[in-house]
Amino acid sequence: MRVGLEAFVMLATALFAVGLFGALSKRSAIMVLMSLELMANAVNILLVAASRYVTPATMDGWFFAVFSLVVSAAEIGLGLSLVLALYRKVRTAELDRLDTLKG
């Protein structure tokens, strides 16, 4: 039995859906950031797998995956520092308590 690209597509899709569910349903800002990390992770798995199956010689998808790793590392760092700055100001990291702009 050989593992095809379809198996990786299914795995990445499932991981992305779980991350999307977490990102949209959680009320803690940190949990939302962790779920975003899950989604970015799913995309990276797909990039690495597709490159291994389709362009093994030039490894194009691997470079995409490396740059995507860089961007999501920067994103999680900025996101967490934003959560910290927000926590200093309003003393909470709960997203549904941030309702200053709510009419």
Place this chain on the structure above:
Amino acid sequence: MPDVNPVAFVVLAALALGGAVMTVLTRNVVHAAFWLLEVLVATAGLYLVLSAEFIALVQLMVYAGAVSVLVLFVIMLTLRRREDSVRTRDLSWPVAAMSAVLAVAIAYVTRALPVPAPERAAQPDVAAFGHALFTRWVLPFEIASGILLVALVGAVWWAGRGEEL
């Protein structure tokens, strides 16, 4: 077609998926951070199965090493009492249904897509990867370093300011 070990793939995929579900479902934020760490390590295993050794190493160092520690730090800094880490279950069924529909839709659409055969079979190696990174991909590489520098300065500026905010 690359030779992917089916047993290793099934074990690592189950670990990644189970960990992801536990990250979302657990009520304790600290436990969620550790489940996320487990998912990231299993992902590094998946990269190894795909013979992407360099990316697996980067994944372990950057994600399992740095990002999960950063997440834990912020969790600890934003909890006032130990009990605050246990949260009420905040799951919404419409969002669950929407995510499931999206997953099924993606699976349905990609099922019919043909997988093009590679022009030539090749075993990727780290030396070729590094050579290409500093020749063909050198401009994105420099832009990535710029992004990291800007993100570093921005994170320090945001998080480092004191109470005068």
